[in-house]
Amino acid sequence: MRVPMIAGNWKMNTTVGEAIKLVSELCQGLDKIGNVEKVLCPPFVSLTAVRELIKGSSIKLGAQNIHFEPKGAYTGEISPLMIADLCEFVIIGHSERRQYFHENGEIVSKKLTAALAVGLKPILCIGERLKENEAGRTEEVVTEQLTSSLAGIDYPDDLVIAYEPVWAIGTGKAATGEQANGTIGFIRRSISQLLGKSTAQNIRILYGGSVTAANTAEFMNQPEIDGALVGGASLKAAEFLSIVKQTSELRR
Ligand code: PEP
Numbered sequence: 001m002r003v004p005m006i007a008g009n010w011k012m013n014t015t016v017g018e019a020i021k022l023v024s025e026l027c028q029g030l031d032k033i034g035n036v037e038k039v040l041c042p043p044f045v046s047l048t049a050v051r052e053l054i055k056g057s058s059i060k061l062g063a064q065n066i067h068f069e070p071k072g073a074y075t076g077e078i079s080p081l082m083i084a085d086l087c088e089f090v091i092i093g094h095s096e097r098r099q100y101f102h103e104n105g106e107i108v109s110k111k112l113t114a115a116l117a118v119g120l121k122p123i124l125c126i127g128e129r130l131k132e133n134e135a136g137r138t139e140e141v142v143t144e145q146l147t148s149s150l151a152g153i154d155y156p157d158d159l160v161i162a163y164e165p166v167w168a169i170g171t172g173k174a175a176t177g178e179q180a181n182g183t184i185g186f187i188r189r190s191i192s193q194l195l196g197k198s199t200a201q202n203i204r205i206l207y208g209g210s211v212t213a214a215n216t217a218e219f220m221n222q223p224e225i226d227g228a229l230v231g232g233a234s235l236k237a238a239e240f241l242s243i244v245k246q247t248s249e250l251r252r
Contacts, residue, residue, distance in 0.1 A: 002204050004220070004251045005160060005227035006244045007039040007062060007123060008234025009091060009208075019046035023053045025237035031057040033241075035248045036227070039089050039123075040234075044078055047086045062089030062123065065097060068110035070118075080111075084118040091229075092122045093149065095166045105148030116155045123160045123229065124149060125208070126187070130167035138165075139186055146190050156195045161205045162229040163187055168209025170231055180207040181222035188224060213242035220250040 014022060019042045030038050041062040042050050051061055063086075067077035083090055092115060093108040103111075108124070115122045126145040128138045142163070150156070163184050168174050175183075184205045192200035207219050208229035219225050227247060233239045 002202065002226045003035070003037050004247050005037040005039060005204055005206060006240075006247055007041060007089070007091075007160075007162075007206070007227070007229050008240055009064060009094070009229055009231050010040070010042045010235060011064070011096070011231060012043060013235055014042060014046060016046050016049055019043070020049055020053065022235065022237060023050050026240060027053060027057060027059065029237075029241045030059050030244060033244050033248045034058075035252055036244055038244055041089070041091055047083075051086055060089060061087045062091060063087050064091050064094070066090050066092070066111055066115060066120070068107070068114040070114070080114045080118045080120060083115075084120050088121055089160070090115050090120045090122055091162075092124050093145075094125045095127060095164060095169060099166070105145065108145075109149050109151065109153075112149055112153060112159075116153060116158060121158045121160065123162055123206070125162045125164050125229070127162075127164040127166050127169075127209070133165060133167060138183055142183065142187055143190055146187065146194060150191075150194050153195075156199045157202050159203055161187060161191075161203060162208045163205060164208035164229060170210070172210050174210035174212075174215055175207070177218035177222045177225070180209075180219060181224045184222075184224040211243065213239045213246070216243045216246045217250060220247050 039060045039062045063083045066080045092111045097103045128141040204226035206227045211228045211230045
């Protein structure tokens with residue numbers, strides 16, 4: 001049985017003070033919800049403060065990015081070792097990093113390998129752009145992203161994948177449950193070919209893209225979808241709590 005996961009990606013939002021306020025509003029309620037792995041991914045500068053606040057709770061911490069080198073002259077970067085000291089999870093290959101910071105398959109693969117090497121659990125994001133979707137190229141694009149990222153990785157069972165169609169991220173235009181379930185089923189079959197049947201059975205594949213409290217049930221009622229990576233709605237305490245609660249109830 002795959003335990004569902006709901007991860008909140010706060011992106012470049014919240015000062016340290018705002019992060020503390022948001023976690024304080026979330027902590028008690030989130031902690032009580034069972035049957036779902038709950039992960040908060042605040043900005044780097046708030047990781048330590050959030051870590052203190054969730055200590056002893058069932059809430060887990062993730063970072064939004066890492067560099068692939070363990071240390072050295074890379075001014076402004078944050079290494080996997082530094083993050084492994086604070087977090088259990090790290091988001092890798094988010095489409096905003098691919099789009100605005102030119103992260104290609106090779107860089108994503110290096111980051112994935114570096115994360116796994118220090119015991120971090122990566123949440124690997126893949127997904128097609130609008131033009132690729134409209135041209136019927138979704139399966140081709142996710143296959144290419146999977147193949148370039150996963151070649152030769154160790155500890156694949158620690159991996160979580162987030163299928164995030166780029167056209168659905170931050171747009172308010174979510175995929176339908178059926179569309180997301182279809183592509184996630186395809187991704188699972190591809191993982192079976194790339195990493196073996198048992199990994200494909202164990203690996204969690206989340207949906208991400210304009211998930212809200214109002215559409216959570218549509219996704220969580222689908223058999224292939226193991227949870228969600230939530231952006232905008234994770235910044236609103238009541239809404240994020242509702243997403244996690246609904247997931248717990250629907251997957252019981
Ligand atoms: C995300 O940041 O990964 C995301 C899915 O954002 P949103 O929920 O705002 O579309």
